[in-house]
Amino acid sequence: xxxxxxxxxxxxxxxxxxxxxxxxxxxRRADLVDEVxxxxxxxxxxxxxxxxxxxxxxxxxxxxxxRDQIPYAYENRPLRIGHGQTISQPYxxxxxxxxxxPNPDDVVLEVGTGSGYQAAILSPLVDHVYTIEIxxxxxxxxxERLTRLGYDNVTTKLGDGYFGWEAHSPFDSIIVTAAxxxxxxxxxxxxxxxxxxxxxVGGRFTTQWLLLIEKNEDGGIVTxxxxxxxxxxxxxxx
Numbered sequence: 001x002x003x004x005x006x007x008x009x010x011x012x013x014x015x016x017x018x019x020x021x022x023x024x025x026x027x028r029r030a031d032l033v034d035e036v037x038x039x040x041x042x043x044x045x046x047x048x049x050x051x052x053x054x055x056x057x058x059x060x061x062x063x064x065x066x067r068d069q070i071p072y073a074y075e076n077r078p079l080r081i082g083h084g085q086t087i088s089q090p091y092x093x094x095x096x097x098x099x100x101x102p103n104p105d106d107v108v109l110e111v112g113t114g115s116g117y118q119a120a121i122l123s124p125l126v127d128h129v130y131t132i133e134i135x136x137x138x139x140x141x142x143x144e145r146l147t148r149l150g151y152d153n154v155t156t157k158l159g160d161g162y163f164g165w166e167a168h169s170p171f172d173s174i175i176v177t178a179a180x181x182x183x184x185x186x187x188x189x190x191x192x193x194x195x196x197x198x199x200x201v202g203g204r205f206t207t208q209w210l211l212l213i214e215k216n217e218d219g220g221i222v223t224x225x226x227x228x229x230x231x232x233x234x235x236x237x238x
Contacts, residue, residue, distance in 0.1 A: 036094050100198055107172050119151065166186070174195070179200040181235040195213075
């Protein structure tokens with residue numbers, strides 16, 4: 001092989017090892033939003049609010065995945081983030097966010113920070129996001145990442161999300177990004193009257209359902225099945 005061929009081969013490898021230019025990410029993100037909007041229509045879901053879609057179009061998903069997953073960051077599917085965890089499919093992220101009906105004054109609890117992507121989607125839509133992650137490495141990475149990217153209304157914590165975050169309750173809404181075998185009672189207690197919770201419930205080898213739970217002003221609970229889903233299991237003491 002000539003020196004020129006070797007140099008060309010090295011340049012080829014280097015080019016394909018580098019992340020795509022920022023403008024390519026922006027275009028792919030816009031295409032992803034169009035795809036999510038299209039799927040919502042096909043699924044018969046009510047149209048996603050423009051605020052949620054705008055947040056989906058603003059959050060740079062490629063910054064929330066490991067380097068080897070960057071080429072797939074704007075595909076509408078879950079991706080591995082290490083430690084046996086995943087970053088959720090963008091359509092599901094948008095659906096769960098929409099179900100919360102976020103308002104600018106809301107204080108939200110997230111159980112299962114993961115890479116921080118769901119918190120980043122919620123950040124511009126609410127007043128504050130408190131998010132709990134049980135895996136130490138992910139909690140540290142997400143906290144640093146969210147701070148570095150300017151999500152200054154997100155507070156992260158290492159802990160067992162089953163028990164919620166009582167010090168900052170009651171919450172206007174709660175979002176759980178891992179499948180529980182049942183709805184944790186502490187989360188119900190920490191949801192304010194009139195609040196909404198979105199949580200996947202089911203076992204690893206059984207059907208999981210995404211549930212919307214609404215707490216009436218008198219404390220009564222109304223639960224609605226939204227869609228079958230597949231999430232990694234909620235872990236912890238319970």
